Amino acid sequence: MNKSNHEDLQDIISPDEIPFMHYGIINQYNYTKVTHVPIKRWDPLSYNPIILNESGDNVTLDKQYGHYSYISPIRGKRPKERKNTKVRKIEDSNELNNFQQLIDIFEPMVKGKHYISTDGKIYPAHTLIISEGNNPLDNPFSDQIKIYPNLKGLAFAMINKFPAMVRVIDQAIEPKIKKELYQLDSHARIAEGICFLTVPKYYHETIEDMTTEELREFFKTTQTAIKFCIEESVKKDIKIIPIAPFFNVGREVGGSLRRVHMQVYMDLTQDGHGSRLESTLKAFDYMNKTGECQLCQSKHGDGRRIILETDDWTVFATNSPIRNRHLRFAPKEHIEHIGQLQEKQFNSLAKILRIIFMVLDDLNVPASRNVIINTKPFGYKSFFHLFGDILPFEFVGGAEMADDMRVVRVSPNKFAKECQSIIKQKKYENIL
Numbered sequence: 001m002n003k004s005n006h007e008d009l010q011d012i013i014s015p016d017e018i019p020f021m022h023y024g025i026i027n028q029y030n031y032t033k034v035t036h037v038p039i040k041r042w043d044p045l046s047y048n049p050i051i052l053n054e055s056g057d058n059v060t061l062d063k064q065y066g067h068y069s070y071i072s073p074i075r076g077k078r079p080k081e082r083k084n085t086k087v088r089k090i091e092d093s094n095e096l097n098n099f100q101q102l103i104d105i106f107e108p109m110v111k112g113k114h115y116i117s118t119d120g121k122i123y124p125a126h127t128l129i130i131s132e133g134n135n136p137l138d139n140p141f142s143d144q145i146k147i148y149p150n151l152k153g154l155a156f157a158m159i160n161k162f163p164a165m166v167r168v169i170d171q172a173i174e175p176k177i178k179k180e181l182y183q184l185d186s187h188a189r190i191a192e193g194i195c196f197l198t199v200p201k202y203y204h205e206t207i208e209d210m211t212t213e214e215l216r217e218f219f220k221t222t223q224t225a226i227k228f229c230i231e232e233s234v235k236k237d238i239k240i241i242p243i244a245p246f247f248n249v250g251r252e253v254g255g256s257l258r259r260v261h262m263q264v265y266m267d268l269t270q271d272g273h274g275s276r277l278e279s280t281l282k283a284f285d286y287m288n289k290t291g292e293c294q295l296c297q298s299k300h301g302d303g304r305r306i307i308l309e310t311d312d313w314t315v316f317a318t319n320s321p322i323r324n325r326h327l328r329f330a331p332k333e334h335i336e337h338i339g340q341l342q343e344k345q346f347n348s349l350a351k352i353l354r355i356i357f358m359v360l361d362d363l364n365v366p367a368s369r370n371v372i373i374n375t376k377p378f379g380y381k382s383f384f385h386l387f388g389d390i391l392p393f394e395f396v397g398g399a400e401m402a403d404d405m406r407v408v409r410v411s412p413n414k415f416a417k418e419c420q421s422i423i424k425q426k427k428y429e430n431i432l
């Protein structure tokens with residue numbers, strides 16, 4: 001077998017070989033029809049223009065809040081992983097030796113080497129890596145998809161291959177696509193944004209299996225990538241960016257890939273944000289007017305609902321859970337966005353998250369969990385205090401779909417007690 005039999009095995013994929021919307025790229029070579037373009041569509045029944053009052057005058061912005069959907073057909077092509085597939089590792093382009101187990105699709109990317117299975121299936125190492133620890137790597141708007149043979153860090157942020165949003169769109173065809181989309185649906189916009197994911201160098205399926213150092217590097221890599229994306233977006237005259245960093249750990253909560261990874265959605269459409277974020281922004285706005293910050297001042301039921309506390313973070317059972325056993329964490333310092341967190345805070349965040357995941361395991365809480373980081377959108381002048389939500393998986397019913405409401409059966413006080421007793425018993429001194 002040689003290179004010419006497998007074009008995918010080149011070190012770099014040239015733009016004319018990139019399939020439509022892979023890595024969020026639409027160009028003159030892969031564009032066929034407008035119906036495949038990811039769109040952002042606001043629900044007209046949950047659509048609210050944002051009106052500012054500036055010096056007595058109402059100013060209606062070209063922005064709104066409410067419910068919106070990204071309609072992205074490419075998302076259906078995401079891989080479903082097989083475990084323990086026998087593969088051969090390609091040491092160089094002419095020699096196929098060194099059999100080894102393929103663990104997951106990220107393995108070739110983080111090693112910077114293509115893999116091929118015994119049945120001839122290719123596991124390409126092509127990707128676009130935008131950060132490694134504190135170092136920005138390739139531009140988040142690059143269309144160069146390639147291999148990275150010299151990665152040295154413990155975590156890497158890479159552009160999502162099957163994203164919800166368009167990242168790069170050929171200037172030459174953009175006006176034509178916009179015109180076609182307008183004719184198809186005058187209320188739709190091209191969903192523009194960056195979707196990236198951070199993966200650890202070494203294979204882990206859960207947060208608690210990672211070392212503190214790995215997890216800290218993982219967060220730093222994500223922060224570096226977010227800052228880099230903002231920097232490059234600003235150069236394109238983008239002024240507001242809602243940012244959603246989250247983990248889906250486990251299949252039931254949307255984790256289609258086994259290697260633990262964090263995702264970040266950065267919406268560059270500049271037309272507003274969702275209802276939940278609007279509620280949070282309004283709540284903080286109200287706190288600002290009354291001169292207090294709930295997260296700075298709350299004692300969480302006189303400490304009864306506090307589960308873990310370090311110099312930098314507090315973890316508590318929230319009194320209005322979104323799901324049963326919903327935990328929340330926040331930095332002790334009044335930090336507004338993820339870009340402001342320091343190395344020391346990431347280090348202790350890594351420790352507390354590992355401990356909390358172990359405690360949840362001990363309490364037989366479903367292993368599939370979402371972790372959401374709520375951070376102030378870039379470019380917003382709002383008052384905000386960063387916080388995270390840990391949400392164990394469960395099925396939700398119709399009542400919960402009808403409103404931003406949840407019927408829970410586990411009392412937060414009781415759950416906090418259970419967590420506290422595990423921590424008291426196990427102490428986790430080796431981690432703290």
Ligand SMILES: [Zn+2]
Binds near residue numbers: 293294295297
């Ligand atoms: Zn605060």
